[in-house]
Amino acid sequence: MQKKHSNKKISSEYYNRKDYELIINIINDNAKIIDLGCGTGDLLYLLKTRKNVECEGIDLSIKNIETCIKKGLNVFHGDIDEGLEGYNDQCFDFAIINFTVPFLKKPEFILNRISQISKNIIVTFENVGYFIKRIKILFKGTIVKNPFQDNSEKGLLNERFFTIKQFMQLLIKNKFNIIQEIYFCKKLKIPKWLNPNLFARYALFVIKK
Amino acid sequence: MAIIEFPSSQYFYYNSSFKLESGETLPKFTLAYETFGKLNSDKTNAILIFHALSGSAHVTRNEEEFKLDKGIKGWWENLVGPNKSFDTKKYFIICTNVIGSCYGSTGPSSINPKTSKFYALDFPIITIHDMVKAQKLLIEYLEIDQLLTVTGGSMGGMLALDWFLNYPETVKSIIPIATTLQSSPQNIAFNEVGRQAIIRDPNWNNGNYYSSEPPQFGLSIARMIGHITYLSDGLMRIKFGRKIQEVSNEANDNNFKFGQKFCVESYLNYKGLSFTKRFDANSYLYITKAIDYFDIYSDKKILDNLTNKQSIFKDKKSLILCFKSDWLYPISESKQIAKFFKKYNIRTTFCKIDSNYGHDAFLIEDYTQGKLIKCFLKNIET
Numbered sequence: 001m002q003k004k005h006s007n008k009k010i011s012s013e014y015y016n017r018k019d020y021e022l023i024i025n026i027i028n029d030n031a032k033i034i035d036l037g038c039g040t041g042d043l044l045y046l047l048k049t050r051k052n053v054e055c056e057g058i059d060l061s062i063k064n065i066e067t068c069i070k071k072g073l074n075v076f077h078g079d080i081d082e083g084l085e086g087y088n089d090q091c092f093d094f095a096i097i098n099f100t101v102p103f104l105k106k107p108e109f110i111l112n113r114i115s116q117i118s119k120n121i122i123v124t125f126e127n128v129g130y131f132i133k134r135i136k137i138l139f140k141g142t143i144v145k146n147p148f149q150d151n152s153e154k155g156l157l158n159e160r161f162f163t164i165k166q167f168m169q170l171l172i173k174n175k176f177n178i179i180q181e182i183y184f185c186k187k188l189k190i191p192k193w194l195n196p197n198l199f200a201r202y203a204l205f206v207i208k209k
Numbered sequence: 210m211a212i213i214e215f216p217s218s219q220y221f222y223y224n225s226s227f228k229l230e231s232g233e234t235l236p237k238f239t240l241a242y243e244t245f246g247k248l249n250s251d252k253t254n255a256i257l258i259f260h261a262l263s264g265s266a267h268v269t270r271n272e273e274e275f276k277l278d279k280g281i282k283g284w285w286e287n288l289v290g291p292n293k294s295f296d297t298k299k300y301f302i303i304c305t306n307v308i309g310s311c312y313g314s315t316g317p318s319s320i321n322p323k324t325s326k327f328y329a330l331d332f333p334i335i336t337i338h339d340m341v342k343a344q345k346l347l348i349e350y351l352e353i354d355q356l357l358t359v360t361g362g363s364m365g366g367m368l369a370l371d372w373f374l375n376y377p378e379t380v381k382s383i384i385p386i387a388t389t390l391q392s393s394p395q396n397i398a399f400n401e402v403g404r405q406a407i408i409r410d411p412n413w414n415n416g417n418y419y420s421s422e423p424p425q426f427g428l429s430i431a432r433m434i435g436h437i438t439y440l441s442d443g444l445m446r447i448k449f450g451r452k453i454q455e456v457s458n459e460a461n462d463n464n465f466k467f468g469q470k471f472c473v474e475s476y477l478n479y480k481g482l483s484f485t486k487r488f489d490a491n492s493y494l495y496i497t498k499a500i501d502y503f504d505i506y507s508d509k510k511i512l513d514n515l516t517n518k519q520s521i522f523k524d525k526k527s528l529i530l531c532f533k534s535d536w537l538y539p540i541s542e543s544k545q546i547a548k549f550f551k552k553y554n555i556r557t558t559f560c561k562i563d564s565n566y567g568h569d570a571f572l573i574e575d576y577t578q579g580k581l582i583k584c585f586l587k588n589i590e591t
Contacts, residue, residue, distance in 0.1 A: 062577065068558075070587070074526070076558070
C-alpha cells in the first residue's frame, strides 16, 4: 500500500496511514522534531506543511535521502546512531521512531541516547504478540510482513521483534515514563482494556525520561 | 615560468594595499576570475565556486563553446554548464582563482612592484582566509550582495567554509564537498613531503628559478605523491592492476633499468611531468602551506561569529557531501562538519556518496553528486 508516493503533493494515500494520522495529532504546531529512519520523508513533509514543524531526518538509503532533499528536508545519510551525534541536549520536542525499531542495532542504547536530545520520543512498532501473528507462526512458521514497512526488496530483514509486553518491560527497565499509549490495527484503534498484546497489530508509545 | 592565462579569464585589479592574516601586506593584487550565465535583475542567482589546490578559475566552458565543442575544457564541466547541476542557463556562476596561484592571480611568480623582480620567496605567507578576503573584494566589486550558494571540493570546500562562516549575511547556503574543518596531521604530512621534494631540487634555488630551469623533478614528485592521495586502493586495482606498461624508449625511463614498468608507475610519471608544464613550484609551496594552516576550530573570529550571529546562521542551509573511498578527506571529517553545523543550528544535510574514485570523486562523480546538488539548489531559490 505504501509503494508509490508522489513527491509533490499530499495525496489521499497518506490518510490510509493510520500511524501518520496518529503521530500528526500528537505533535503540536511549530515543534522541533527528528525522524529516525525517515524513509522518503513523507511523514516529515506532512508535518512540515501541516504543523509547520522544524524537522530533520536520518536515513540509511541514498535514494531516500535524494527524495528528502527534493522535498527541501534536512537529512543525515547514515545509521541512526551516527546521525544522532552533535545535537545539543533536549534540542528536539519529539523524536519519531516510526516502525524502525526492528532495524536498530542496539534499541535500548539508542532509546536512551535519544532521550538525551529529545524531550519526547514517539515509538511505533508492530506487535508480534498480535493473535493473527501468533496463529501464523503456529501454522506457517513465519512472521507476517509489516505492510507499513516492507523492506524485503531492499534485502533488509526485520531483525528485532517485540511484543507490546516485551516493549513495556524494556521501558520499565530503562526508567522511561509512558506519556501516551495507543494501540491500533490498520484502520481502527484498539481500546486498552481489550488485551492489546493479543488484539492490537500495532502500538504507539509516547515516552520520556 | 610565466603566469598561465585562459583566454576566457577576466581580471580584477585591487590597487590598494591588502593586509594579510600574517600581518604582512600585499601592495596590490590581481585576481583572475570567470563568469558564466547571466546575473538576473534582482541579482539573486549568483553562485560562487572555489577551486582546489591546483585548480583555476576556468571551471567550465561557455554555452557556445559547449555547443560547438570548442575551447579548453573546464575542471568541473560535468557539473557546471548549460542544463547541468549548476545550470548556467539559470544561475550566474562565478569562479575565481586564489591569490598565491599561478593562474592569472598575484602569486610568487608575479612581479613584486617594490623590486620589479619576481616575488619568489618574498611573497608573503598567505592563508585560506586571505584568499577568501581577496575574493570578497571581487564580489563586492561585482556589486553582488547575496549568493545563492558557495561551494567547492577539497581546498575549494575550505574556502567555501571560510566564506560561509565569516560572511553568513552574504550567502543563503553552502555545499562543502570532500573537505574538512581542519587539515589533519596526515594532510600536513603528505603536503610536507611534496614541499620537500621541491625544496630539495637543486633547480629550486631558494625559489629563484624564474629566469632559469624550474625545479621540474621536485614538482613532479610532489604531484605524484599528491595523485596517490587523490585515488583509492580499489580504483588503482581496477584501473591499473598489476599490468605492465611496455616502455620501448629507454630515454623515458630516466636511465633507471630495473626492468619493466608497471602501469601505475608510468601513469604517475606522466601525471607528474605534465603537471610541471602547468603549475608553478613556488605556488605549490604557498598554497599547500595555506591548506595546512586551515583550522576553523581555532579561528576565534569565526567562533565568535557563530555565537553572535546565531539568528543569521539559523536560516542557512548546508549540503555536506563526501565519498566513501576518499581517504585524504575521509567521511569522518565531513561528519565533523555536520556535527559542527548542528551545534550552531545550521540546517544540515549530510550525504556520503558511494564511489570508488577516492578524493578525486568530487571532480568525477556527476550522477549522484549532480542529482543531490540539483535537488538542493531547487529548494534554495524558493
